[in-house]
Amino acid sequence: MQLTKTSNAKSAVAAPKLKLAGRRTLFMTLIYLLLAAWTVAVVFPMIWSVVNSFKTDRAIFFDPWALPDQIRFDNWERAWTSARIGEFFANTLIVVVPALTLTLLFASMVAYVIACFEFRGRGIVFSVFVAGMMFPIFLGLVPLYLITQDLHLRNSFIGLILVYIAYSLPFTVFFMTGFFRGIPRDFLEVSAVDGANHYQTFFRIMLPMARPGLVSVGIFNFISMWNQYILPTIMIDSAMEGERTKYVLAQGLYYLQAKQQFANDWSGLFAAVTIVMVPTMIVYALFFNRIQGGFAGALKG
């Protein structure tokens, strides 16, 4: 009697707990379903593109949900050569590599001077650069088009490189200024005592010390420059059929997509997108922590 009473009391306590646990399981199941749904939404269009890059046009049209019957690379080959992805790829590298290098150098120079020296107008220089982070690129597009035209910098890689640098400076200066401020002043003084001049101090001591910061902001800039769409659209005129073009990748893909409406080479377009997407995927998989940190930092400023 006594026993049943206690067990009854126990179950009376346990029942709501059990109910709570059940609700918790239901809640968590729902959560995981939502997470899975968003994962599918993000990944599916990309996988669809990769899978279709191995299929024939016939299969894409008449059997959209089937897997490719064999792994064929002829779509990739066609995209790389006749759809000129290889050419766009080379153009992008020609622009991004110097632009990135010079952005890091120039921004470090400005940031170092702002962070480590007292001079008149220091605050103004800093705010002028930082203000550039707030405004979207397209606001000044029309005058940019005309200015670069007057300077004969349109349709030229050098022009594109200079414009990329100019638009990357605000965030990079902002980021590197914070970084140089964090380096103890003692290093400056020790170097001065050693008889090094300002240039030697910067290039031999400060720049190497800033390497971790340069890597973070460099990866961020690399991805933004690699993906840049609006600036090349303004700076580089449309590609002529059969002529060597100065199109970069993001632009070249648009060109292929627009041409696609007449050419109907779906498998080729899928292959082109895959070729452009996969390197980014690899870079991202390798550096995702740094990349996520860099992008988050870009907005926090």
Add this chain to the structure above:
Amino acid sequence: MKQGQNRFIISFLIVPLLLYGTFVLAPFAGAFAMSFTRWRGLSRNVSFAGLYNYDKLLHDDVFWTILGNNAKILLTFPIITMAIALFFAALFHQEAIRGATFFRIVFFFPQVISVSIIAILWSYVYHPTVGILNGFFELIHYEPLQRFPWLGDPDTILPCIIVIAIWQAVGFYMVLLIAGMQSIPGELYEAARIDGANSWKLFWRITVPLTWETIRTSIIFMAIGSMDMFAYVQILTKEGGPSHSGDVLARYLYDQAILQSNFSYGATIGVVLLVIVMSLSVISMHLTRRDPLWN
């Protein structure tokens, strides 16, 4: 020494400032000046026109249609994106989710691929015949939407573009919010849990108030982003869709200035955009300002 130092400072500043001044500052200033001129075509017959362009803009029906589209984007994109991003961020922060790192990596991925790739990927989704969306409806034998032209219908074109923007932005703002949440002391949650608070309460009483600054910055940036959408519209629609139903100001600017050589009119649209962007920043800063007693 002092003189040497000044020379050093100038030598380090001159080239970057020159580049930045020429390609960033001068265009912004130039846009203002140009908006008061009449400048058509490539001939440089520029004449002062006062408020002519602004007057033209006020009476341009297309401009008002497109402004309405931007307003619709502004009212939906930031709110929906923030709701989803905040939900995921709080989930990964407050709860023990298995595979949280994996989800974070995947969700962020759209941020690192080019807008043109995103636009093309989504053109596969929306395509009337070979698209994923219609393929899905075919698979479940849902007849009414067979071969529906998602990007060709004036009622669906804008929502379709907003969906892409949300899809792209959620992961980024999620990561940003998680970074903001990292500074919340864990003891706060423990203490609240001991007091019997459930996840919902933890979210509203601790997570949201203590990440408010990040939420605020995100909203401002999304509001500014609502005024862009250039690449999606340019790549996915034919000149802004049927009677500009999917058009945005940024593309209209490009269309007027670069494609039709209406330079001063394009610059005027740019100035209006700048004013909108600046007012939006100020307004959202005020709207999201937290009363110090709130909490």
